[in-house]
Amino acid sequence: MSNSWFLIANPTSGNRNFSKQWSKIQQLLKLKKIDYYFVFTQFSKHEIELVQAAIQKGFRTIISIGGDGTLHHVVNGIMLQTYIKTSDITIGVIPLGTGNDWIKTYNIPNNIEKAIEIIHQKKTILQDIGVLETENKKVHYFNNVAGLGYDGYIVNKLKSLKKLGGISYVLAGIYGLLFYKKSTFKMSFDDKKLEESCLMTVIGICQFSGGGMQFTKNVNPSDGLLDITIAKNLTFFDMVFNLPKLYSGKIVNHKKVETYKTKEITIIPQNSKPFIQADGELIGTGKVTVKIIEKAINFIIN
Numbered sequence: 001m002s003n004s005w006f007l008i009a010n011p012t013s014g015n016r017n018f019s020k021q022w023s024k025i026q027q028l029l030k031l032k033k034i035d036y037y038f039v040f041t042q043f044s045k046h047e048i049e050l051v052q053a054a055i056q057k058g059f060r061t062i063i064s065i066g067g068d069g070t071l072h073h074v075v076n077g078i079m080l081q082t083y084i085k086t087s088d089i090t091i092g093v094i095p096l097g098t099g100n101d102w103i104k105t106y107n108i109p110n111n112i113e114k115a116i117e118i119i120h121q122k123k124t125i126l127q128d129i130g131v132l133e134t135e136n137k138k139v140h141y142f143n144n145v146a147g148l149g150y151d152g153y154i155v156n157k158l159k160s161l162k163k164l165g166g167i168s169y170v171l172a173g174i175y176g177l178l179f180y181k182k183s184t185f186k187m188s189f190d191d192k193k194l195e196e197s198c199l200m201t202v203i204g205i206c207q208f209s210g211g212g213m214q215f216t217k218n219v220n221p222s223d224g225l226l227d228i229t230i231a232k233n234l235t236f237f238d239m240v241f242n243l244p245k246l247y248s249g250k251i252v253n254h255k256k257v258e259t260y261k262t263k264e265i266t267i268i269p270q271n272s273k274p275f276i277q278a279d280g281e282l283i284g285t286g287k288v289t290v291k292i293i294e295k296a297i298n299f300i301i302n
């Protein structure tokens with residue numbers, strides 16, 4: 001087993017100059033005498049095979065350098081392997097992405113120097129991981145927030161806007177409010193069966209999504225429960241007038257919003273196939289079942 005860190009860096013994440021950021025990261029790691037190996041991703045989802053190869057070589061501490069998408073695929077690589085227990089792995093994050101939402105739950109600043117200092121201190125939490133099964137029986141893991149409906153629509157729109165940086169989330173959000181068509185979702189969890197016209201249903205392990213918005217209530221990332229938020233018939237005006245509440249998290253108290261905690265939920269959209277997003281990555285459309293794997297991976301936190 002290796003005591004070195006294994007760094008997986010996505011040179012395409014964020015919109016800052018990657019080679020400049022990378023030189024800074026290398027200098028800081030040397031300064032802190034942190035022993036490491038590194039690889040750059042060469043294509044989307046390359047993270048999965050890179051992290052699995054690293055685990056087979058004996059690495060147990062992985063650093064994801066990029067945004068939420070890079071971390072999402074690193075997590076999927078770990079969860080999809082059967083070589084070792086996933087809870088033997090520790091992940092640290094050096095944020096280079098656009099939204100960088102996962103780090104916000106743990107007060108990790110969007111700053112390379114501070115993120116490396118936090119990694120050096122090695123304080124960890126054993127966090128839950130969510131697992132989504134889509135209509136075609138495909139399985140996807142998520143470490144932050146997943147959702148169906150409006151937020152999936154936004155993630156799809158974001159693809160063409162991310163080059164604009166942080167503002168892209170706001171622009172995609174407004175576009176979605178103008179053009180996304182709500183649909184009726186049948187939802188079942190515990191002994192509940194709901195049928196509602198929904199803007200979206202959000203499923204959280206952690207607290208922030210959409211570039212700093214908060215749709216989950218009283219989040220605890222290691223309680224073995226999914227935080228479900230059902231945004232019902234919210235209109236364009238409801239969203240615009242409540243914009244500060246989307247960022248402060250108070251939106252969960254709105255009369256058209258319901259929150260639940262559960263271990264498993266199935267959502268079946270009626271007469272439409274809305275996009276499903278997981279950690280800001282588009283993973284499918286239509287029906288989805290979501291479960292939780294309690295205390296699955298160690299993450300370095302502040």
Ligand SMILES: Nc1ncnc2c1ncn2[C@@H]1O[C@H](COP(=O)(O)OP(=O)(O)OP(=O)(O)O)[C@@H](O)[C@H]1O
Nearest residue numbers: 013014041042043045067068069070097098099100
């Ligand atoms: N070399 C590569 N070329 C193209 N795409 C890549 C490459 N490496 C990784 N990717 C993909 O790029 C996507 C975006 O990366 P990431 O989410 O980390 O950055 P971001 O979109 O800027 O940040 P955020 O998600 O925090 O807004 C991910 O789906 C990732 O798998």
